[in-house]
Amino acid sequence: MPPVTTDPMILGLVAVLAYLLGSVPFGIVITRLLGLGDLRQIGSGNIGATNVLRTGNKGAALATLLLDAGKGGIAVLLAWAWTGAQDAAQLAALASFLGHLFPVWIGFRGGKGVATFLGTLLALAWPVGLAVCGTWLVTAAISRISSLSALVAAASVPLWLLLMGQGQMIALGLVLAVLVIWRHKDNIQRILAGTEPKIGRKKA
Numbered sequence: 001m002p003p004v005t006t007d008p009m010i011l012g013l014v015a016v017l018a019y020l021l022g023s024v025p026f027g028i029v030i031t032r033l034l035g036l037g038d039l040r041q042i043g044s045g046n047i048g049a050t051n052v053l054r055t056g057n058k059g060a061a062l063a064t065l066l067l068d069a070g071k072g073g074i075a076v077l078l079a080w081a082w083t084g085a086q087d088a089a090q091l092a093a094l095a096s097f098l099g100h101l102f103p104v105w106i107g108f109r110g111g112k113g114v115a116t117f118l119g120t121l122l123a124l125a126w127p128v129g130l131a132v133c134g135t136w137l138v139t140a141a142i143s144r145i146s147s148l149s150a151l152v153a154a155a156s157v158p159l160w161l162l163l164m165g166q167g168q169m170i171a172l173g174l175v176l177a178v179l180v181i182w183r184h185k186d187n188i189q190r191i192l193a194g195t196e197p198k199i200g201r202k203k204a
Helices: 008-022 026-033 049-053 058-083 086-101 114-124 126-143 146-163 167-183 185-193
Strands: none
Touching (some): 008 058, 026 049, 049 058, 058 114, 086 114, 086 167, 114 167, 146 167, 146 185
């Protein structure tokens, strides 16, 4: 973990603002704006890009992916620009990620956090973020299973952090990775049962 050098009141404000930004459910907003229905009643019911793709609208899915990743990355970059401190940037990453998982705007029932997770990593240490994105892409190309790709990518984070000399991020990386894996517990059961849907299927 990085040393705590930022004023506690500023850290508190960073946490609140990053959480609120992370809480914006872009998947729901986009599908409603496009008249695609209530995303929580479609496919798996998840609010992320993979489920948006099940509506058949690839543009909406891409927009959701970019915005969900962007809100995590922007939270980190704004915290860094404001304080110039690693502790605030990492706190913003955690808070925005928790905002996506437990968004206040929709009853604290959010998504699984993969895109937001990747966005925060890209903003904190872009080589690590690119390596994790590459891990996701390779796994997805081989398996065609989004959830398995997310699990492998999350599990790879501590290794990439160590290999790229980002030891100060290990604690944060482990916390985020564990939360991603925990949010995929139902997917893990379906993967083991051989019933997890492939990327692009419209129904869960």
